[in-house]
Amino acid sequence: MATMLLYWNWQPMTFCLFLILLTTLSDGFNLDLRTKLIHRGDRKSMFGYDVAMFKNSANGQAGIIEFSLLIGAPKAESGQPGVRRGGAVFRCETKDQRCTKIFFDTAGHARALNGSVLLQIDSKSDQWFGATVVSSKKGDTVLACAPRYTYFYSTFDRKEPVGTCYLAQDNFSSFREYAPCRIETRWGYHRLGSCMAGFSAAISDQENKLYIGAPGAWYWQGSLVMQEIGRDDMVKRTSEGPAYLDDTYMGYSMAVGDFKGNSGNHVAVGVPKGNFLTGMVVLFDSNLKVLRNITGHQVGSYFGAALAVGDFNDDGLDDIVIGAPLFIGMENKQLDKSQTEGKYEVGAVYVYFQDRQHRFVKYTTLVGLKEWSRFGHDVAAVIYAKDIDPSLRTFGWSVTGGVDIDNNDYPDVLVGAYSSDRSGSSGCFCILLIWKISFVGFFEQKMLHDFRLIVSLDPKKGISSRARFLESHSVTQLTLDSVPIRKGERWCERRYVYVLDDIRDKLSPIIVQVNYSIVDEGYMERQLRPVMDAYLPSMISGEINIQKDCGKDNICIPDLQMTAKLNRESILIGADDRFNVSVVIHNALEDAFEAQFFIVAPVGLDYEGFTRQMPSRPITCSQPKELNNGKNYVIACDVGNPLPKSSTVRFSMQFSTENLDLVMGGIRYPEMNRITMTLTTVEMILFLTIRNLGPSTLSEMSVDVYWPSYFVDNAKPLLYLIDDIETEGKITCELLQKGHINSEGLIVVPRPEDAIERVFRVKRQEKANSRQRYEEKSDVLKALRNAMALMKQSLGDFGNAFGQMRNVLQRVRLNCMEMACSQWQCKIKDFKKDERVLLKVDSRLWLNTLIDEVFYDAMISSLVIVEVTKLPYKHPTIELPLRYAVASTIVNPKDPTRVSRGVPTWLIFVAILAGLTSLILLIMLLWKFGFFKRKRPPRGQALLSKPPEPEYYGYSSYSSAQTPVTNRHYHLTAPTKV
Known part of the structure; x- marks a missing residue:
């Protein structure tokens, strides 16, 4: 329809x-x-x-x-x-x-x-x-x-x-x-x-x-x-x-x-x-x-x-x-x-x-x-x-x-x-709103129409409104229904309001807002109703400014200067466990509204309170609030609202160390990796932070990241990319070489580091116990062993020093001048002061490549170039800034020839079988040639002739009795893997 x-x-x-x-x-x-x-x-x-x-x-x-x-x-x-x-x-x-x-x-x-043919000449x-x-x-x-x-x-x-x-x-x-x-x-x-x-x-x-x-x-x-x-x-x-x-x-x-x-x-x-x-x-x-x-x-x-x-x-x-x-x-x-x-x-x-x-x-x-x-x-x-x-x-x-x-x-x-x-x-x-009463049209009624007015005080603050109507202390909104506007008359309404004493926000003005609408009641079904102009707002507002000593522009620009000192340089555990932090805050310029002081402390320190050194300046501090999942806590102190110009605030804060724990730890996100043949890859991550120190906003910046991924001559991987670059902030990046991301299709398996560490700890304990069982008790042997160890240590120190000097002299530099690099092109737009962006490159160092290339010492370098391409203003003499940064990692692979190798188990079994087989063949050969048969003299000649010299050890021709032969069992040994 x-x-x-x-x-x-x-x-x-x-x-x-x-x-x-x-x-x-x-x-x-x-x-x-x-x-x-x-x-x-x-x-x-x-x-x-x-x-x-x-x-x-x-x-x-x-x-x-x-x-x-x-x-x-x-x-x-x-x-x-x-x-x-x-x-x-x-x-x-x-x-x-x-x-x-x-x-x-x-x-x-x-x-x-x-x-002669009638044809169609148009189409409708x-x-x-x-x-x-x-x-x-x-x-x-x-x-x-x-x-x-x-x-x-x-x-x-x-x-x-x-x-x-x-x-x-x-x-x-x-x-x-x-x-x-x-x-x-x-x-x-x-x-x-x-x-x-x-x-x-x-x-x-x-x-x-x-x-x-x-x-x-x-x-x-x-x-x-x-x-x-x-x-x-x-x-x-x-x-x-x-x-x-x-x-x-x-x-x-x-x-x-x-x-x-x-x-x-x-x-x-x-x-x-x-x-x-x-x-x-x-x-x-x-x-x-x-x-x-x-x-x-x-x-x-x-x-x-x-x-x-x-x-x-x-x-x-x-x-x-x-x-x-x-x-x-x-x-x-x-x-x-x-x-x-x-x-x-x-x-x-x-x-x-x-x-x-x-x-x-x-x-x-x-x-x-x-x-x-x-x-x-x-x-x-x-x-x-x-x-x-x-x-x-x-x-x-x-x-x-x-x-x-x-x-x-x-x-x-x-x-x-x-x-x-x-x-x-x-x-x-049509409705025309003007200052003084006038009338246009043919409408003869004295009353135009009824209006509904809603007056709100400080509406953006909600229940925290800073103003109230005097006639009702808790009311911040007043509704006036059926307000008549009559011909030839002016309608006026007066209401008194007041401002609360304990307000914090004294900078922003107090807004008075009036919403008006036509009362749409009392009309018949087909009777025409008035309407409001859709292009004009149905709300008008005014402002009440709080007087401030901020100069002609009414904008306060303070200059807060702070110093903080400890009354003790060190804390001796077990002695007096209390110390103070003395704070001095001075405002050198215009009034500072809502001035606050914040201090962050670890959970081992107990906050006991503060002491005002200038009683004329009121100071209040909040209760400690936890941060970082309970690792720290913060205390906020109000030092003035406002803190007048050329004024100073002095106070001290007391802490105790009854629950102090000593914790030592560190993070090694390796700057130097020592690799062996048993490893395949090592995680290598680049974190990059770019920050605009101001004072101007940068309309557009370009960031280029160069990452050495492959060798040019043989296409062997070096820093193997696992995933695309990760970004945070106003930055977008695009990798020009899409095929460089996980080109081998590898699957990243997380390492169970805790379990591996427990296994290694048990193995080390077993070795230590074994060494204790087989230690020799001789003092002479101990002294000799100590002397040999001291000699080896001296030779080892000399060898290490020589090796380090050799590595520095022979260090290979691997960067984008010699390598095939992956390049990301990034853009940053509308980069305001103090804003920052983060970049993360996740890769794996391909160890087999370094071992195959026989690099005793290598420095791998990546390059980042940052250039400002557009400013929010035009000036022909301004040269747009250009910055770059180089991130380097030193890699020292061990000499593969010095790595101890264990004997495979299968080789041990083959050696045992070969030895047994050879022994059996030797015994059979000797038996065949009569090696195990004794030569006995004829009967009656034993006493008539001189006993001959024995031909073989273990046999005697003058004895008629057989001498028992003791079989000796030989144990074949083979090296085992430790």
Whole structure:
């Protein structure tokens, strides 16, 4: 369904609002959103794409004037034979929801003979009839256009969107077509083939002329066509301009008015991409002679996309309203000054006022309130769709007004919302707030309306407000309901307030804020209600400053100087455990408000209190508050609020050390790494802090970090990157070599350091016990061992000293001059004084590379370059500063040949098996050759011959008895891993 909304106007009035300390001057305009009438059309017909008003004589009776609403629906079914979604214009009533379709054209597609064949010569399907609907100021003539109407030229193979319009007169009883670009000899986009006539249009009442915009003519330079009503031969158009005017879209919008003061009808034409994309509006007279140009202010804002003409300052001269829907809000002074980036496509509306010399110099600007809202697409008051119907979409796509629909002497407004298939109209209500009472309009009641006032004291402080109403000591907010504003009278209210004694904030002023609104009660359902101007604040405020001795500028700049001394240089544990901290604070310049002293102490020190050495200066100290998860505590002392200039405060603080613990510790984030073959990588982390010491803010800085990652010749890794750089603060970084981050796809496994340490401790204890069991008890051996140890120590010290000297002399420098480095490019913007940024580079030192390259001593260096590229001010003689820093790490790998290596277990078992096998083979060989057989003498010869010499040890030939042989077991030993 599609919809239309109707609002009735109310009478303008003037009243005065006066409060003690608070004053305001404002004017208001808005619409009564409650008295609305909604019309709905067919779904997806774009009902409400354009709107207009039409005045006719009801029932043919003169003197009785009624209005109808004309609603364009460019995608509606037109009812023409063979035409799909040709578009339509609907005539809707203002008293009920009746709408009827107006048939401007009942014929289907036009046809013509091509030889003996009847062929189609145009297309009315999807022509968007109703995309432009305008009426004359008298309201009796209506022009409706179809800018996408397509014509087939004589060859029938060229189809171009020339556009067409239909004029309706005599209460829609007569219709006439005007297609100014449908000319056989002017085909092509370089002429009039793509002009889309009817994209905009206007009707001149006094001279009976039509003005039709054709933004696609002449390479989309655009063209303005003037056509006299009833005379087809009286046509004028603007000619083609130079090439730099291509794609400027003249004729995108238009409106008629008097721009020369001769009561003639002139026309303003929008050129949204003219003047080198800033946009412009060209003023023509009735003969299409240029009167003057009005140029835009911002590139790409589409200045001139919407136009309206009227007398907005009541001086009798026509003024021009110009829409710029793509305006970016950064240049608007109404925006928050702290905003660093613009609000895109908030839109803007410029109201140019015509002076007595018929110039348009003075103007005012209205800027949209929401990003991407494109305020100014069409000229309108501020009406929120959610106040009408939450389901409305594209509300405000088309707007028209200036006609009194309900005969209450005030013009009404018609608003279209094509995506919601709805359209509506509303009446306006005007209030003028001034200092003294006055009255504008026809309202005869003595009482204007009741107001509700809410007066708040120091609202930003909340319950800690520093002021109170005297009549009620605990009240900081006063509500006044039903405050009447009467004709010819001034309303005034006086209230007394007071300031509390024990306030801390004496620098900032006390704000008195008044919120005012209209009491919306007691109205009937269809009765018009007043509304507030949405462009004016509903709150006014004033300030109460507390008197300070801060000079003419009322800004206090103190100079606090502090000294602190201990009464003892050292503390002997077990002796007197108390000591004092003496503090002296002096203010050398202007008053110091909320001056405080802070002291941070470890938990081992007990705070006992403080002693004032100058009783005339009040000092209060707070109870200790824990910091850093209970590791420290802080004490805050108020030393003056204010602490006057040239004044001094002396006091001492007492501490005791009863619970003092002695803790020793350290952190080694290794500056020197000693590596062995058993390691693969060692963690190497770079922490970098950049701080602006001031005094100026730096608009932009560049930071380049160079990190030695690989050797150039063999691409072996050195400082292997685990992850991208980590940042904190106003800095963004980009790594130029994306492939340097974890190129090997390694997985970082956290080390269980505590468990490893426990294992090593047990192993060391076992070794110590083993050494104690096998210590020799001999004093001589002990003395000899001590002498040998002393000699080894002397030789070792000499060797270490020589080795260190050799390492320094042979130290290899590894930096970005010899290495393939990873580079990060970083940017810092809006770097204020005392701000800082942090950088962290996480990498691993690849130990195998150092061992393979045989580096006994190496210095690895990374480089950081910081350069200021932009300052917040321009000065040709200032040289932008450049700083750099080098971070170096010394690495000393041990000599791999000196590292003790244990014997593998498998080698021990192989040696045992080989020894046993060899022994068995030897025994078998000896047995085979009779090694184990004894030679015995023959019987009877033992006593006759001399005993022979024994041939083998362990055998005797003179003994008949066998001597037992003792088998000796040999144990093979092999080195074991310790």
